[in-house]
Amino acid sequence: DAKTTQPTSMDCAEGRAANLPCNHSTISGNEYVYWYRQIHSQGPQYIIHGLKNNETNEMASLIITEDRKSSTLILPHATLRDTAVYYCIVRVRQAGTALIFGKGTTLSVSS
Amino acid sequence: NAGVTQTPKFQVLKTGQSMTLQCAQDMNHNSMYWYRQDPGMGLRLIYYSASEGTTDKGEVPNGYNVSRLNKREFSLRLESAAPSQTSVYFCASIEDSEYNEQFFGPGTRLTVL
Secondary structure, X not given: OOOOEXXXXXXXXXXXXXXXXXXXXXXXXXXXXXXXXXXXXOOOEEXXXXXXXXXXXOOOEEEEOOOXXXXXXXXXOOOHHHOEEEEEEEEEOOOOOOOOOOOOEEEEEEO | OOOEEEEOOEEEEOOOOOEEEEEEEOOOOOEEEEEEEOOOOOEEEEEXXXXXXXXXXXXXXXXXXXXXXXXXXXXXXXXXXXXXXXEEEEEEEEOOOXXXXXXXXXXEEEEEO
């Protein structure tokens, strides 16, 4: 799986958009970008994934650059409950393929 | 639909003791996984099972054994616990659809003295 690089930590004011970057310059054509988050002491939670088009769901938006070497997860209106560690993971979408986690970005949302 | 469940939630062992961590999922997923997470670290894959009857080593398999008892259950065994195995253990399963979303259990917090 391709390696990803994320900032160690970020801060965001409540109600503002949180933009979390991820670099994955060695991504292969068949690899997807997945985002998960882990709220303190809980199991990781799926947020969103994409291949090359931008994606949006009820939780977040995912913007992938045209060359697919980087992406940004956007939480449009961050709340205190969004304080968590966010993981950007690149992997092929194949049965039995596990997620490989790095250290992620710790997002702190404050009022 | 309970998702992924794990037992126990907490456990304290003495060095050399053995124990089995239980995991079950009710989503009819084929693939199941065991991860460990040490303080301040990301999750590391211990073992996985791509389908019933198969198991494979992950990144950190030493000191552990697994059993895929049936499609629902995937257990992790520590034969002789060591302090280095103090960690939080997460079980997960992956849905077999275009989303390939991975679902995690609540974790087992294990301390080995």
